[in-house]
Structures are given as C-alpha cells and as structure tokens.
Amino acid sequence: MNIKKLNPESSAKAAYGARLRGLRIERGWTQEWLGIEIGYSSTHISSVETGRKLATLRFSRSTDRALGLVGSDASFERELSRIKFGSMLEGFPEFLIYEGRAAEIRLYEVGVMPGLLQTPEYARVLADSVVKRKAITPVQAEERIALVAERQAALVRDDPPLVFAMLDESCLRRPVGSPEVMRAQMDRLIEFAEQPHTVIQVAPFDMGEHRPFSLPITILTMPDRSLMSYAESAQQGYLERESSSVVPHLTAYHQLQAAAPSQAASVDMFWQLRKGF
Structure with missing residues (x-):
C-alpha cells in the first residue's frame, strides 16, 4: 500500500492528522476500524490524517472517546480548539x-x-x-x-x-x-x-x-x-x-x-x- 508521508511541521492541520495517524497505528487499528468506532468513512479519516480536510468538533470528540482522551490535555478537541481559535486570547x-x-x-x-x-x-x-x-x-x-x-x-x-x-x-x-x-x-x-x-x-x-x-x-x-x-x-x-x-x-x-x-x-x-x- 502506498502510504503518503506526512509532514506535521507544515501546518497545525497537518500536525493534527499526523498525530491521529500515529495513535491509530500504535493501537494497530486500520482506518476502516477507526471509522467504525467513530462513525466516519475510512476516506474521511484519510483526508484528516493527510491534512486535506480539517477535523470538525464532532469528529474530534468521537475520536477522543475512541482513544480514551476525553477531558485530557492531549485530547483532539483541545487541539482543534487551538487550531481554529489561535487568534483569540490565551485561555x-x-x-x-x-x-x-x-x-x-x-x-x-x-x-x-x-x-x-x-x-x-x-x-x-x-x-x-x-x-x-x-x-x-x-x-x-x-x-x-x-x-x-x-x-x-x-x-x-x-x-x-x-x-x-x-x-x-x-x-x-x-x-x-x-x-x-x-x-x-x-x-x-x-x-x-x-x-x-x-x-x-x-x-x-x-x-x-x-x-x-x-x-x-x-x-x-x-x-x-x-x-x-x-x-x-x-x-x-x-x-x-x-x-x-x-x-x-x-x-x-x-x-x-x-x-x-x-x-x-x-x-x-x-x-x-x-x-x-
């Protein structure tokens, strides 16, 4: 399989996708398996992992539940918030x-x-x-x-x-x-x-x-x-x-x-x- 190489330093969206892929692979999950867990297609997950598509709040929360990250500092919900609202005041x-x-x-x-x-x-x-x-x-x-x-x-x-x-x-x-x-x-x-x-x-x-x-x-x-x-x-x-x-x-x-x-x-x-x- 031809797996696209990711560059997490290219953008915050790319870093989000690269971390998602890394955590998924650590667990031995395929994109199809993660998709079943969070209610998204493998194509959608691929688009997020490669930075072609920015994750939504619903996607991030579903992923946090699947990966056991809800409420933690490492949650994807928090990461998405930093991406979307980076121009806002700290806090x-x-x-x-x-x-x-x-x-x-x-x-x-x-x-x-x-x-x-x-x-x-x-x-x-x-x-x-x-x-x-x-x-x-x-x-x-x-x-x-x-x-x-x-x-x-x-x-x-x-x-x-x-x-x-x-x-x-x-x-x-x-x-x-x-x-x-x-x-x-x-x-x-x-x-x-x-x-x-x-x-x-x-x-x-x-x-x-x-x-x-x-x-x-x-x-x-x-x-x-x-x-x-x-x-x-x-x-x-x-x-x-x-x-x-x-x-x-x-x-x-x-x-x-x-x-x-x-x-x-x-x-x-x-x-x-x-x-x-």
Whole structure:
C-alpha cells in the first residue's frame, strides 16, 4: 500500500492528522476500524490524517472517546480548539470547551453584545473593524463570525443550558454598524427573552456603584454542579476552577440580578431603543 508521508511541521492541520495517524497505528487499528468506532468513512479519516480536510468538533470528540482522551490535555478537541481559535486570547479556547458543555451559563457583559447573543450582522461589523485595525486577517475574521454561530448552536441543542444574561446598559447604547444592524440586534434580544430556558436583564447606568462587576464575567455551572468562571484582561483570558474563588462571583451575580430591573422591564427598554435606531 502506498502510504503518503506526512509532514506535521507544515501546518497545525497537518500536525493534527499526523498525530491521529500515529495513535491509530500504535493501537494497530486500520482506518476502516477507526471509522467504525467513530462513525466516519475510512476516506474521511484519510483526508484528516493527510491534512486535506480539517477535523470538525464532532469528529474530534468521537475520536477522543475512541482513544480514551476525553477531558485530557492531549485530547483532539483541545487541539482543534487551538487550531481554529489561535487568534483569540490565551485561555479563551479552553473556556469554549466548557461553555459548550455547561448546564447553566451566567454572563455579564459591558460595552458590546456578548457573543451568545450577537446577530451575524453585528458579529461581522465587529470582526471587520478588527481587520481594519490590522489586528487579525480577513480569514481570522471569518473564523470569528463562524464561532459566534457555533457557540449559539449550543443554545438550541436537545438539552440546552439555562442562560442568564445580564447586560450593562452600555451594550445597548453603543452603536455598532448601521441602524438596521442595531434594530436586528434588538430583535434578537427580544427573541432571546422569549425562550423557556433564558433570562435577560439590563443593568442600567443609574445603578451606579451598586453594580458588583466592572468588567465582563461568565460563570459556568457544569452538569456535575461544579463551578468555574471566565474573565479577560486586555492580554489574556482567565479560567478559574477553584470553587472558593468562583462562589463569591456567583453570590455577587445573584445580588446584581436582584437589584436590576426585571426581564419584562428590560424587554420594554429593547423595544424603546429599537424605535430610536
């Protein structure tokens, strides 16, 4: 059999494929056998191993289960995340893995709509603005836009997470793109509020010092009820797993929810702002 020689140093995609082939051969598995284990054709596996095709999240998770790598630092899911989101802040790709599995998501955002709530048009304006500053490439911008859709897909899965969204009023007042973009974004917030597994509230400017957070934060409750939080500086993302550090954030989040206007009042604000754009 003519086996194509691989060069794992040529690209991250090639390194992924080469490692997959190496682990498969170590176990004495053929491509056909691995395909049966993970539900893909041998042709598809060959394309991934030779770098002709980038693996998907589903492929990576299935491979991790077959190879016993689920949740480990060596998992293909983590490797795929590093490939796809290399232009993101350090720490963010790891956070995305946990966000996609969370049973409950509590987020607080300042200044810009959170990714889980952005329309494609809003996401494109933000990504294009970063390209204009030459901070990322057009290809990376497209990856960011695709990431928004991928993250939101978790909200409509068979067993979706409970999502509590707290938006600082600055998220609503800051114009992004055209009036049409902002009206569509307000529509998105209104639709989000109507879902059975979501709650959305606005922290208005007049809450002043009663807002416990000055920077964005996300708190995740995992299926086993463990907690973690994620926050960012200008240079790096920080994923905190120690409950002793996360519980005070959760308490502050509950206090913020109690002090903020209700969801009904917040939706009224969305409607009023929509008329003004």
